[in-house]
Amino acid sequence: MLIQDQHYKNKSIMVSVLGAPNVGKSSLINYLLGMDLSVVTNKPQTTRNRFHCILTVDHTEIILVDTPGLHRSNQELNKRLNQQAREGTEGADLNLLLIDLTAPILKQITDFKSLFEEELGPTILVFTKSDLIKDLENLPLDEVFEKAKEVIPSLTKYYTISSKEGSDVHLLTGEICDRAEPGKHLYPDGSVSNKNMRFFATEYIREQAFQLLKDEIPYEVAVLIDEYKDFEANEQKKAASHISASILVNRPSQRAIVIGSKGSMIKEIGTRSRKKIESMTGGDVHLNLHVKVSPKWFKNNFVLEELGLPRAKDSNRVWRAKN
Numbered sequence: 095m096l097i098q099d100q101h102y103k104n105k106s107i108m109v110s111v112l113g114a115p116n117v118g119k120s121s122l123i124n125y126l127l128g129m130d131l132s133v134v135t136n137k138p139q140t141t142r143n144r145f146h147c148i149l150t151v152d153h154t155e156i157i158l159v160d161t162p163g164l165h166r167s168n169q170e171l172n173k174r175l176n177q178q179a180r181e182g183t184e185g186a187d188l189n190l191l192l193i194d195l196t197a198p199i200l201k202q203i204t205d206f207k208s209l210f211e212e213e214l215g216p217t218i219l220v221f222t223k224s225d226l227i228k229d230l231e232n233l234p235l236d237e238v239f240e241k242a243k244e245v246i247p248s249l250t251k252y253y254t255i256s257s258k259e260g261s262d263v264h265l266l267t268g269e270i271c272d273r274a275e276p277g278k279h280l281y282p283d284g285s286v287s288n289k290n291m292r293f294f295a296t297e298y299i300r301e302q303a304f305q306l307l308k309d310e311i312p313y314e315v316a317v318l319i320d321e322y323k324d325f326e327a328n329e330q331k332k333a334a335s336h337i338s339a340s341i342l343v344n345r346p347s348q349r350a351i352v353i354g355s356k357g358s359m360i361k362e363i364g365t366r367s368r369k370k371i372e373s374m375t376g377g378d379v380h381l382n383l384h385v386k387v388s389p390k391w392f393k394n395n396f397v398l399e400e401l402g403l404p405r406a407k408d409s410n411r412v413w414r415a416k417n
């Protein structure tokens with residue numbers, strides 16, 4: 095995807111954004127991008143695929159790799175999520191290891207170390223959610239950082255930020271830009287991601303399902319596109335996209351909940367996600383949602399591959415049947 099005519103001042107850097115589930119990886123990326131591209135919810139394991147988000151500051155292209163939160167689990171889906179996170183560091187010039195200030199700090203660092211066995215390149219520690227800490231100045235973060243370095247020697251520096259209020263994010267951006275090396279941009283001007291709208295449509299539908307559904311259901315929901323057609327604008331009509339998607343659930347009882355009384359829940363998921371997709375495409379979106387029971391889809395190799403989650407190194411024996 096190399097672009098031909100490059101400015102002589104061009105620089106580029108790939109930054110992988112790592113950390114436990116729910117620490118604020120996607121929120122930081124969205125703050126940096128200035129748009130709600132990556133899905134964010136208050137539930138862990140929201141992000142399921144690693145992907146690139148692109149931001150250009152002057153002539154510096156910053157490629158941010160969003161990754162699923164690394165966590166311990168023997169479930170096949172979770173092993174594949176972890177594999178996505180580990181692979182997020184491949185080709186990265188710099189890693190950001192995000193640590194949630196509202197959770198035990200050193201435990202997050204030792205847990206990360208035990209889950210990420212490969213050697214880690216230069217890594218900046220980023221303490222997140224500083225807006226939630228009342229006595230921030232009393233936290234012994236210098237001391238904590240020194241202890242963290244004993245566990246992960248490739249840590250070079252730390253920043254304390256809030257993606258909610260934006261505090262000190264500019265310091266981090268400055269550091270990233272300073273580390274960028276002269277070189278060609280990998281993405282054309284104006285690109286925001288290496289994933290297409292088809293991917294983000296599934297993400298925005300799942301985001302609403304995560305936000306609106308309770309208990310175990312969000313974790314047993316997946317979204318697949320059945321049909322996606324774009325229609326260009328003409329004199330009579332705005333551009334439009336016709337999208338049909340299936341929401342997969344594990345059990346028939348979950349199907350009833352996702353549909354809701356007289357279809358109220360599926361309607362709400364549809365309305366909210368359609369608005370978000372429209373805000374990204376700028377055109378009209380006609381969205382058709384179906385709820386399908388696909389028992390144990392999270393162990394089914396066919397479905398997982400379709401969701402962009404190939405087998406991991408430590409994968410369990412998984413179903414191969416297409417059901």
Ligand SMILES: Nc1nc2c(ncn2[C@@H]2O[C@H](COP(=O)(O)OP(=O)(O)OP(=O)(O)O)[C@@H](O)[C@H]2O)c(=O)[nH]1
Pocket residue numbers: 113114115116117118119120121122133134135136137138139140141142161162163164222223224225226255256257258259
């Ligand atoms: N108050 C506050 N909340 C934050 C901040 N950053 C993230 N959050 C909240 O933390 C929750 C998780 O944020 P995400 O960005 O989805 O976290 P993540 O690390 O991408 O999570 P996974 O994709 O599940 O691994 C959401 O409810 C966010 O609104 C912050 O700086 N301040």
Ligand SMILES: [Mg+2]
Pocket residue numbers: 119120121133134140141161162
């Ligand atoms: Mg995320």
